Amino acid sequence: MTSMKGKTMNRADSNTPGQQAASVRVEANVGEGFWRKSAKDSLPPPDMVGPYMRNRPVPGTQVPGRKAWIIGSGIAGLAAAFYLIRDGGMKGEDITILDALCVAGGSLDGAGNAEDGYIVRGGREMNWNYDNFWDLFQDVPALELPAGYSVLDEYRWVNDNDPNWSKARLMHKQGQIRDFATLGLSKSHQWELIKLLLKRKEDLDDITIEEYFSKSFLETNFWYLWRSMFAFENWQSLLEMKLYMHRFLDAIDGLTDMSALVFPKYNQYDSFVVPLTRMLQEQGVKMQFDTRVQDLDMSEEGDSRTVTAIRCKVAGQEEIIAVGTDDVVFALTGSMTEGTAYGDMDTVPVLARGNKEPGEDSDWTLWQNLAKKSPVLGKPEKFCGDVARSMWESATLTCKPSPLIDKLKELAVNDPYSGKTVTGGIITFTDSNWVMSFTCNRQPHFPDQPGDVLVLWVYALLMDKDGNHVKKPMPACTGREILAELCYHLGIADQLDAVAANTKVRLALMPYITAQFMPRAAGDRPHVVPQGCTNLALLGQFVETSNDVIFTMESSVRTARIGVYTLLGLSKQVPDISPTQYDIRNILKGARALNNNEPFPGERLLHRVLGNSYYAHVLPPLPDNEETLRERAEAELSSLLGKGSQALVAASGWLARWSEGLRDKSK
Numbered sequence: 001m002t003s004m005k006g007k008t009m010n011r012a013d014s015n016t017p018g019q020q021a022a023s024v025r026v027e028a029n030v031g032e033g034f035w036r037k038s039a040k041d042s043l044p045p046p047d048m049v050g051p052y053m054r055n056r057p058v059p060g061t062q063v064p065g066r067k068a069w070i071i072g073s074g075i076a077g078l079a080a081a082f083y084l085i086r087d088g089g090m091k092g093e094d095i096t097i098l099d100a101l102c103v104a105g106g107s108l109d110g111a112g113n114a115e116d117g118y119i120v121r122g123g124r125e126m127n128w129n130y131d132n133f134w135d136l137f138q139d140v141p142a143l144e145l146p147a148g149y150s151v152l153d154e155y156r157w158v159n160d161n162d163p164n165w166s167k168a169r170l171m172h173k174q175g176q177i178r179d180f181a182t183l184g185l186s187k188s189h190q191w192e193l194i195k196l197l198l199k200r201k202e203d204l205d206d207i208t209i210e211e212y213f214s215k216s217f218l219e220t221n222f223w224y225l226w227r228s229m230f231a232f233e234n235w236q237s238l239l240e241m242k243l244y245m246h247r248f249l250d251a252i253d254g255l256t257d258m259s260a261l262v263f264p265k266y267n268q269y270d271s272f273v274v275p276l277t278r279m280l281q282e283q284g285v286k287m288q289f290d291t292r293v294q295d296l297d298m299s300e301e302g303d304s305r306t307v308t309a310i311r312c313k314v315a316g317q318e319e320i321i322a323v324g325t326d327d328v329v330f331a332l333t334g335s336m337t338e339g340t341a342y343g344d345m346d347t348v349p350v351l352a353r354g355n356k357e358p359g360e361d362s363d364w365t366l367w368q369n370l371a372k373k374s375p376v377l378g379k380p381e382k383f384c385g386d387v388a389r390s391m392w393e394s395a396t397l398t399c400k401p402s403p404l405i406d407k408l409k410e411l412a413v414n415d416p417y418s419g420k421t422v423t424g425g426i427i428t429f430t431d432s433n434w435v436m437s438f439t440c441n442r443q444p445h446f447p448d449q450p451g452d453v454l455v456l457w458v459y460a461l462l463m464d465k466d467g468n469h470v471k472k473p474m475p476a477c478t479g480r481e482i483l484a485e486l487c488y489h490l491g492i493a494d495q496l497d498a499v500a501a502n503t504k505v506r507l508a509l510m511p512y513i514t515a516q517f518m519p520r521a522a523g524d525r526p527h528v529v530p531q532g533c534t535n536l537a538l539l540g541q542f543v544e545t546s547n548d549v550i551f552t553m554e555s556s557v558r559t560a561r562i563g564v565y566t567l568l569g570l571s572k573q574v575p576d577i578s579p580t581q582y583d584i585r586n587i588l589k590g591a592r593a594l595n596n597n598e599p600f601p602g603e604r605l606l607h608r609v610l611g612n613s614y615y616a617h618v619l620p621p622l623p624d625n626e627e628t629l630r631e632r633a634e635a636e637l638s639s640l641l642g643k644g645s646q647a648l649v650a651a652s653g654w655l656a657r658w659s660e661g662l663r664d665k666s667k
Contacts, residue, residue, distance in 0.1 A: 029547065048579070049131045057087055060088075060568055062089060066094065066326045067327045068090060069310060071098050072539065073098075077332060080537075088570065090568075092283035093285075100293075107121065107335075114450050116504070119396040119508065121394055123457060127260070127262070129577075137150060137151040155262070159263070163259065166258045173431065182596035184221035185222050185594055197245055205522060207239065208235050225255050228426055236518060250581070253589045266442075270446065294369065296309070296369075304532050305536070332363075334540065335364065338512055341509040343479060346479070348507075353387060354387070355386065355388055376527075377526045382521075387511040395505050398453060400503070402498055417443060417454070421442060422442065431468070434465060438486060439456065440456045469488035525543055545562070588620060589620055591603075
């Protein structure tokens, strides 16, 4: 590990035969500087993705007796086990996953039955360019397809044949669909977003969204779409919102109708956790549940730290697991779903966690104890120290036919019982005091779900406001009262009794579910492999990566991959996020979307310059007919250069000659 300009450099050893002579930068960072090909750099650009980046590294020197200990069985921990085997050449029986729960999956949950009611605490919206996530699942055997097919194959088959979209993304006025055709941004709002995209990451430490944006921006369609889709609160990190803008720039034009998203066939547990854990266990990976890790013993020598033991409680009893010098440890820092309080139709969830301190017996304890050892291990208090600002609640509805299902059919893009896309993602009530949303994914949502049952999911962002219909904050409500609030916003409050008679509600109040979005500064989150650590990698949503966002399954897999390659000294680079943010096509269509689907300033000039060239196809089609293009382009020039100016005359003449020159078939 070396440090350059204050940024951690993760480098793999390269003394294995067949590996490159020079060390490999494991975690690529496209934002560090200009990249130019030369003989000194045998690697492709740091954000290149595709088959060339899917090579398997030479496993490196196998260390006899080496064990791997993975703390946490969420997607990050499971991915670490996968990459230790596939790319690191380790045997499954040498890998042990420890978890405080009694089931794998972490926050990727899904459980229950039609009789007692199903429950999922949260859902996952997916994107095409989750390059690490799909790299993993292209090698995991499919859940239902025949042998030889992967989870990726299965996922593509479902989504290629059933495109996602929403016809009721925003609603208001008790059951009316609000116009969501555009993002509803004024020119000043658009400029606020453009300036945010241009700002340096280093200049946004500890700044909140509401400190930066105007009050009117926070009432636009854009913000209702954005905050409800990604679960941002107004008081949370502006830096993270900026990173999201870059990460999903290619999807901005699909933000309104959610056509940019893809969803699994079933819930996240059955779709991803079940096939991945099945594969890992078949290869000998051991899973030890009811084991809460509280601390790691470390030996220090100079600036180096080596984990020597894992301190944990197994079934409530204190134990110490010895860690050899050559062993490797992967640990989850923090937890989004720690301390979840549950309720049901007639029971209000009761939190067991304090607002400022999670308590000794929590999933935050390990990180808190590690942070006491060195500043390079981060500041967990920045994320778990204000529950009131990181909490929200979800409700899972198990429904038989009722007026609620009749209303759902009006809002669905397909028959809810057809197995195809239903709402196409969440539907948000913009005049809800709670900022309430609900969704119905493809049904059945669980493999064992009866044919006459539908599973809906409801969540809200604001936990301190009384409902519009039920005059209580959401955390103070029973499932029946939350159902009443939903029915009110759907315009069927007068049919609540008929709905409740055929609906089961299970609640999950999560104190840290948006903790990862809390305002932060450089150093608050540790790097995947903190400086000086010889055999420890940190995983999940509370670690630092070069440019990726958090609160995605992709980012969890990315941290696992970086950790495995670094600790095992593999000559393999984990690419930076997909380069779609630099693609001129995405920039142009994003600019059009931000301008409410109207040509953005200067767009007609681009058509005049490129309209007859090879590159014409990168431009969004204009709504104008060809006869008016020249006049409108010159009007844009006039607004930029001033009427009657010599520059305007010269530029107009140049445009005319340029256009004619492109039509000329001669050289």
